[in-house]
Structures are given as structure tokens and as C-alpha cells.
Amino acid sequence: xxxxxxxxxxxxxxxxxxxxxxxADVSAAVAExxxxxxxxxxxxxxxxxxxxxxxxxxxxxxxxxxxxxLLAALEAHELSDGLVNAATHNALARTGYDRTxxxxxxxxxxxxEAETANPVPALPEVLEVGEGWARLTRGHAxxxxxxxxxxxxDRLGERFDNAVVNLGxxxxxxxxxxxxxxWTVGLCDGSRITIREGGVATSGTARRRWPGxxxxxxxxxxxxxxxxxxxxxxxxxxxxxxxxxxxxAAVLGSSAAATWLPSRGALRYAxxxxxxxxxxxxxxxx
Amino acid sequence: xxxxxxxxxxxxxxxxxxxxxxxxxxxxxxxxGAPLTPPVRRTVARNSxxxxxxxxxxxxxxxxxxxxxxxxxxxxxxxxxRQAQTPQARQAVLATLPADQRQQLVAYTRQQQRxxxxxxxxxxxxxQPAGGDIAPSIRDAPAATAPDVNSYVS
Numbered sequence: 001x002x003x004x005x006x007x008x009x010x011x012x013x014x015x016x017x018x019x020x021x022x023x024a025d026v027s028a029a030v031a032e033x034x035x036x037x038x039x040x041x042x043x044x045x046x047x048x049x050x051x052x053x054x055x056x057x058x059x060x061x062x063x064x065x066x067x068x069x070l071l072a073a074l075e076a077h078e079l080s081d082g083l084v085n086a087a088t089h090n091a092l093a094r095t096g097y098d099r100t101x102x103x104x105x106x107x108x109x110x111x112x113e114a115e116t117a118n119p120v121p122a123l124p125e126v127l128e129v130g131e132g133w134a135r136l137t138r139g140h141a142x143x144x145x146x147x148x149x150x151x152x153x154d155r156l157g158e159r160f161d162n163a164v165v166n167l168g169x170x171x172x173x174x175x176x177x178x179x180x181x182x183w184t185v186g187l188c189d190g191s192r193i194t195i196r197e198g199g200v201a202t203s204g205t206a207r208r209r210w211p212g213x214x215x216x217x218x219x220x221x222x223x224x225x226x227x228x229x230x231x232x233x234x235x236x237x238x239x240x241x242x243x244x245x246x247x248x249a250a251v252l253g254s255s256a257a258a259t260w261l262p263s264r265g266a267l268r269y270a271x272x273x274x275x276x277x278x279x280x281x282x283x284x285x286x
Numbered sequence: 287x288x289x290x291x292x293x294x295x296x297x298x299x300x301x302x303x304x305x306x307x308x309x310x311x312x313x314x315x316x317x318x319g320a321p322l323t324p325p326v327r328r329t330v331a332r333n334s335x336x337x338x339x340x341x342x343x344x345x346x347x348x349x350x351x352x353x354x355x356x357x358x359x360x361x362x363x364x365x366x367x368r369q370a371q372t373p374q375a376r377q378a379v380l381a382t383l384p385a386d387q388r389q390q391l392v393a394y395t396r397q398q399q400r401x402x403x404x405x406x407x408x409x410x411x412x413x414q415p416a417g418g419d420i421a422p423s424i425r426d427a428p429a430a431t432a433p434d435v436n437s438y439v440s
Contacts, residue, residue, distance in 0.1 A: 012440040025377050028385065035385035064356070064393035131397065132355060155392055159380075161373055168440030178434060182423070186433035196423035200437040207439040231439050237420040267424050 008033050012168025018160045019178050029156045036152050039065060040144050049144060057138035070129045073147045076244040077123040079264060083248035085123050085219035089143035092217050117222035150201060150243030170201040172239040188231035189270040199239030203246040204231035218251050225251045228273045235268040356394050363391055
């Protein structure tokens with residue numbers, strides 16, 4: 001089985017495996033990951049996303065791709081009861097996480113103090129999306145990082161009869177897998193599930209953290225989430241839903257997440273609170 | 287000159303100045319392109335803070351909602367994609383396009399599907415199960431099974 005491994009989304013490890021598929025099709029999928037990143041990254045002022053952010057206050061024409069992912073962000077907000085909010089961009093930037101994490105590591109960054117942070121408004125209050133246009137309220141900005149990865153993993157996974165598309169831990173699997181029994185996926189606590197159709201995503205504070213803070217913003221406060229969740233893996237119907245639920249659960253904390261996740265469509269989940277040794281991460285990923 | 291005389295002279299000066307100005311304005315030629323009557327546009331002062339934000343998900347085919355424009359260069363590929371019946375056939379159509387155009391085409395196709403069948407999860411149908419029409423197949427695997435792939439915090 002050919003496995004295409006590559007780095008994208010500012011340092012995230014990605015891989016696409018599609019047994020029996022033409023190599024050119026898999027390579028084309030990899031190329032789309034980079035095209036997607038170029039168009040929707042928040043780390044480049046020339047990306048379509050950042051040009052849209054810069055035009056806040058105006059109704060602007062958007063490409064079909066940005067249109068779709070903005071709608072996906074609104075759906076994620078609704079599905080997560082507002083816990084996943086793409087309008088946390090500015091709060092995240094205030095932490096100092098305003099460039100790729102590899103660049104952030106090289107300088108001092110500050111956590112958002114709870115006293116100075118402001119709650120993030122509900123996404124539908126600041127983002128209006130029509131067909132071919134969108135409008136963002138002045139003073140706000142959008143980050144499509146997590147939502148985008150889930151959306152893209154689904155779109156690329158749908159191209160194949162038998163494939164797994166893993167974009168930095170957000171993955172879509174479908175088909176019989178490499179040996180006919182489906183795709184076996186390792187979760188953050190070391191447990192395994194087998195998937196013939198579905199998505200898995202993992203979120204938490206185990207990565208992209210720094211002294212005093214981490215990358216998970218709680219929209220209810222606008223500050224780094226006060227959570228005991230080091231990592232939470234969620235399996236759901238597709239990667240977009242899994243990504244939304246995993247991030248929402250990470251923000252909520254392990255106790256509340258255990259009741260919230262099943263009510264929102266999670267089909268399996270695993271939670272690691274305060275980071276025991278069972279945490280499976282990039283180091284153990286194949 | 288006493289105060290009364292000063293007032294008289296000042297008043298007379300004012301009348302003369304206004305009269306001259308009125309005469310100049312009246313005889314000033316109107317630019318050729320100027321309308322006879324300025325257009326009247328009824329405007330309403332808008333207090334943005336008091337505005338209610340309209341729904342974020344417009345009703346499909348609602349008045350005033352126009353579909354996203356597909357670049358003309360992609361129209362033929364879009365027609366071919368609609369007729370493709372298998373993943374292989376769709377791949378063959380997409381393979382003719384650069385990566386960015388493939389994504390625009392896929393996104394555009396999803397928009398058209400949403401317009402014709404507003405049954406997507408989220409805004410259009412809040413009671414729709416998460417994941418839409420996907421029939422997930424997920425089961426536990428023995429712990430000893432080597433994973434094909436891991437999900438992790440990135």
C-alpha cells in the first residue's frame with residue numbers, strides 16, 4: 001500500500017493512503033491540500049481568507065471554496081452549541097499565536113489573561129454567508145484551521161472507494177482498508193476502532209502549548225480554555241463532525257464532555273485527562 | 287460718525303453684498319452634465335448596533351439569492367462532473383484541472399446540490415442528524431490490532 005506522508009497546515013503531519021488507487025490520484029489529492037492551505041491560511045495576508053478578514057464590514061464576493069467552508073464553520077458552531085467558533089481568530093492572535101506554530105516557538109508568547117479577555121460573540125452574529133458572498137462584522141476575523149481540515153479530509157476521502165485521508169489527526173476513512181477488514185484507527189488513549197465509513201478527529205491541549213497557555217480558546221471567555229483534557233478523540237459520521245465534537249469536548253472538560261459527546265452525535269470517543277502515558281500522538285503515529 | 291450712522295452703513299453694506307452674491311449665483315452657467323433636478327434618494331440613517339443580523343443561511347432559491355458564479359473555464363468540467371456516475375469517472379474529470387480549480391469545482395457542485403436538495407445538516411435542517419446522509423460504519427477493534435493510522439492532537 002502506498003502511503004503519501006507530508007507536512008501541511010503549518011507543521012501538521014498528514015497522510016493519504018488509498019489501496020488500489022492510481023498514484024496520480026493520490027498525488028492530486030496531496031496537491032489539493034496545499035492549494036487549500038494557500039487559499040485559506042490565516043498566516044498569509046494574501047490568502048483569500050485574510051483578504052476576506054481585511055474587508056470586514058463589507059459584503060464581498062467569495063469563491064465557492066471559501067463560501068462552503070464558511071458555511072461549514074457556521075454548522076460547526078451550531079452543532080457544538082457555540083463551543084467551536086471560527087471567530088476566535090483575534091483571541092488566538094492575542095495569545096501570540098499569530099503565525100505558524102514553528103515560528104511561534106521561537107519567541108516569547110503570552111497567554112490571554114482571563115481578566116483581559118472578552119467573550120467571543122456567537123458566530124452567526126458576526127458572520128453572514130450568502131451564495132457567492134459573505135460579510136463579516138468589522139472588528140472580527142475568522143480562523144478556519146480546524147473546520148477546514150475536517151471539511152477537506154471529507155472531500156478528499158469521498159474521491160476514493162477505499163482510502164484514509166489524515167490531515168493532522170482529522171481523518172476520513174472509507175472502504176475495506178488495506179486488508180479487507182476496514183481501517184483500524186488508533187485513538188488518543190491507545191484504544192482502536194475499525195472504520196469502513198466515518199471520520200475521527202483528536203483535539204486537546206497536549207500540543208501547541210506554551211508556558212501559561214495553549215491554542216484552544218474558549219469562546220465563552222475569549223481566553224485559553226480551562227480544561228483538564230489533554231486529548232480527546234471522537235469518531236463520527238464524517239471528519240467535519242468529528243473535528244467539531246472533539247474540539248468542543250476539549251473546551252468543555254472531561255466530565256461535561258462525557259455526557260455532551262453522545263448527545264451531539266459522537267459514535268465513539270476516548271478522553272485523556274491530564275495526560276497519562278497512554279497518550280498516542282505524532283511520536284507514535286506511523 | 288455716531289453709532290446710529292455706523293449701524294445704517296453696516297446694514298446697507300450687507301444688503302449690497304447679498305444682492306451682488308445673489309446676482310452672481312443666478313447668472314452662473316449650469317454645467318452641461320448637471321441634471322435639471324437633483325435626484326432624490328430616500329436614505330435612512332442606519333445604526334449598525336441596532337440592526338438585527340439577518341440569518342446566516344439563506345433559504346435556497348430565495349428571492350435575491352443568486353448562485354455563486356462559476357468561472358467560465360470550469361463550466362464544461364462542471365457539466366462533465368454532473369454526468370460522471372462513478373468515483374473513477376469523477377476523478378478523470380477532476381484530473382484535467384489544476385488543484386485549486388478542482389476544489390472550486392467540488393465546492394461549487396456542493397452548493398448546487400444544496401440548492402436543489404436543502405437537506406444538509408446545520409442551518410437548513412437543525413434536526414438533521416450530524417453527518418447528513420452518511421451511513422457510518424464504526425466498531426471497536428481488539429487492542430492488539432496494529433492501527434493503520436492514528437488520530438492525534440496536531
